[in-house]
Amino acid sequence: MNNHEIDFKLHGDDLQFVEVELDPNETVIAEAGALMMMEDGIVMETIFGDGSKGGGSGIMGKLMSAGKRVITGESLFMTTFTNQGTGKRHVSFASPYPGKIIPMDLSTLGGKIICQKDAFLAAAKGVSIGVEFQRKLGTGFFGGEGFIMQKLEGDGMAFVHAGGTLYRKNLQKGEVLRVDTGCLVAMTADVDYNIEMVSGVKTALFGGEGLFFATLRGPGSVWIQSLPFSRLASRVFAAAPQNPAGRSQGEGSVAGGLFDLLGGK
Numbered sequence: 001m002n003n004h005e006i007d008f009k010l011h012g013d014d015l016q017f018v019e020v021e022l023d024p025n026e027t028v029i030a031e032a033g034a035l036m037m038m039e040d041g042i043v044m045e046t047i048f049g050d051g052s053k054g055g056g057s058g059i060m061g062k063l064m065s066a067g068k069r070v071i072t073g074e075s076l077f078m079t080t081f082t083n084q085g086t087g088k089r090h091v092s093f094a095s096p097y098p099g100k101i102i103p104m105d106l107s108t109l110g111g112k113i114i115c116q117k118d119a120f121l122a123a124a125k126g127v128s129i130g131v132e133f134q135r136k137l138g139t140g141f142f143g144g145e146g147f148i149m150q151k152l153e154g155d156g157m158a159f160v161h162a163g164g165t166l167y168r169k170n171l172q173k174g175e176v177l178r179v180d181t182g183c184l185v186a187m188t189a190d191v192d193y194n195i196e197m198v199s200g201v202k203t204a205l206f207g208g209e210g211l212f213f214a215t216l217r218g219p220g221s222v223w224i225q226s227l228p229f230s231r232l233a234s235r236v237f238a239a240a241p242q243n244p245a246g247r248s249q250g251e252g253s254v255a256g257g258l259f260d261l262l263g264g265k
Contacts, residue, residue: 003126003156004028008103016101017094018122018159022083027125028091029080034121036094041085046077080125093122097229099163102186107155109221114149114193115160115186118229124156151189160186164227171218179214182228191220 006028007021017036020028029047038044083089095101101121104113114132123129132151152158162185171177171191178196187193194215216222 003106003154004124006124006157008157008159010101010103011092014098014100015095016099016161017092018101018103019090019092020081020122022081022089022091024083024086027080027082028122029078029125029127030093030122031120032077032079034093034096035079035081036092038081038091039089041083041087041089042091043082043084045080045082047080048077078129093159095121095161097161097163097232099161099225099227100166102160102162102166102223104152104158104160104186105156106152106158110189111153111155112189113152113158113160113186114189114191115152116184117148117150119160119162119185120150120152121159121161123152123154123158127152127154127156127158160223162223162225163229163232164225167224167226168221169224170221171216173219175218177216177218177222179216179222179224180228181212181214182230183224183226184214184216185223185225187216187222188220191222192217 004026006026009019009021011017011019022028022042032046035044081091106113106127120129128151130151130153132149152160166185169177181195194217195212196215197212
């Protein structure tokens with residue numbers, strides 16, 4: 001294997017974290033801010049890009065790797081965690097919002113996974129994290145959350161997180177699945193992916209489901225999440241009180257509505 005071979009254990013149900021076991025000199029990479037806890041003997045280091053090419057990639061290679069991450073809206077930097085002790089050590093990473101953590105063995109998935117730009121959590125050192133540009137113009141202009149996607153390449157373990165309940169569907173050759181762009185978490189590289197506009201003006205304007213959806217054509221596997229973080233955030237924002245003073249009396253009740261009607265502050 002080209003990637004570091006790591007062991008892991010998932011903890012929790014809807015608010016999960018993954019515990020990675022590192023042998024001496026083994027390394028795991030993670031998104032900045034994903035760390036939950038680590039044992040003594042593990043050394044943390046901030047690097048440009050994903051570090052998949054090691055120290056010999058040169059300054060230009062590191063800048064290009066970091067630049068790809070900027071395109072996907074991620075930080076310029078990633079963090080490595082290396083066991084420099086004499087025995088096994090553990091480091092844990094937590095999902096940033098309620099949902100599931102998906103362990104993916106890239107060696108059994110064709111060596112490549114395409115995922116949402118904010119889905120990656122951590123991976124064994126050697127896994128390359130890049131940008132997957134879609135070939136079709138419609139996907140580029142109208143993909144929304146599904147426009148620019150990340151690609152994870154290698155033969156090691158990678159961990160991706162999803163919101164709500166996770167569902168994996170294996171598509172047969174020629175089988176088509178239409179998905180809300182925000183609900184698509186990941187897919188294998190052999191899945192054909194495009195963006196289609198919702199048919200009908202009335203449905204597009206008043207359907208409440210957005211103007212576009214992702215069309216996935218098999219063969220291949222896709223992972224779907226029931227609660228994208230963007231959907232959760234928009235509902236929380238819509239339900240939040242709009243009073244700058246942040247008053248909390250009576251919100252959500254008949255009394256609160258009457259208080260507003262009478263011009264209460």
